[in-house]
Amino acid sequence: MHDLLMRTTKTRIADLIVRLTNSISFMFGRMSEDREIRGNTLKIYLYLLKHGPSELRDIQRGLNLSSASLASYHLGKLLEAGYAKQDEYGRYSAVKEVSDKILEGYSKIGPAMVPQLFFFSLLFTILLVFFSAGALIGYPYFIPYLIALGIAMVVVFWFETIRLWRKLAV
Numbered sequence: 459m460h461d462l463l464m465r466t467t468k469t470r471i472a473d474l475i476v477r478l479t480n481s482i483s484f485m486f487g488r489m490s491e492d493r494e495i496r497g498n499t500l501k502i503y504l505y506l507l508k509h510g511p512s513e514l515r516d517i518q519r520g521l522n523l524s525s526a527s528l529a530s531y532h533l534g535k536l537l538e539a540g541y542a543k544q545d546e547y548g549r550y551s552a553v554k555e556v557s558d559k560i561l562e563g564y565s566k567i568g569p570a571m572v573p574q575l576f577f578f579s580l581l582f583t584i585l586l587v588f589f590s591a592g593a594l595i596g597y598p599y600f601i602p603y604l605i606a607l608g609i610a611m612v613v614v615f616w617f618e619t620i621r622l623w624r625k626l627a628v
Contacts, residue, residue, distance in 0.1 A: 495535075495536075495539065495541065495560055496625045497625075498521070498523065498528070498532045499532040499535050499536060500560070500625065501521055502517055502521065502529065502532045502533060502536065502542075503536055503541055503542065503552055503560060504571065505517055505520055505521055506536075506542060506550060506551055506552035507552045507554070507557060510551060511545060511549040511550065511551040512549060512550055512551070513548060513549050513550075514526055514529055514530060514533070514548070514550070517529045517533070517550065533550055536550075536552075537550075540553060540556065541553055541556050541560060563575070563622050564622065565577075573618075573619045573622035573623055575615050575618045575619045575622065576619045578615045579612065579615035579616045579619045582608060582611045582612045582615055583612050583616075585608055586605065586608035586609060586611075586612050589601055589604045589605050589608055590605055590608075593605055
């Protein structure tokens with residue numbers, strides 16, 4: 459009986475270690491994928507989506523990149539990941555089928571790309587100001603709890619919004 463219990467426990471521990479290893483490798487795989495498409499690489503992808511097929515020098519000038527080799531480096535990353543393609547004339551274009559994956563978490567408002575969480579951040583900031591004003595006037599006792607919850611939500615949403623905005627930055 460004791461041997462059976464030990465084997466079952468060892469099997470469960472081994473199972474847990476395998477699951478943890480798979481989870482960690484999945485997380486690191488996603489992290490490296492997220493690092494791949496950000497900053498100048500993401501700006502070049504957005505440029506290609508907006509302007510269509512473009513030559514290397516057009517991209518460099520359009521985004522004010524310091525050199526054509528810098529544009530070429532980031533285009534290489536996009537080509538390698540399958541997010542862009544090059545035609546027989548040397549022009550680069552975005553693969554539109556993957557734009558949902560790259561732009562997940564963003565909304566397009568006019569010419570600007572805005573993190574979707576920006577709207578929630580703004581909403582909770584307004585609610586926090588409203589409830590804080592209510593607490594100052596002297597409304598019921600539950601207002602401090604609402605304010606505490608509001609502060610927590612504002613911090614979380616602004617943190618995530620800024621994180622997504624930085625992904626667009628250089």
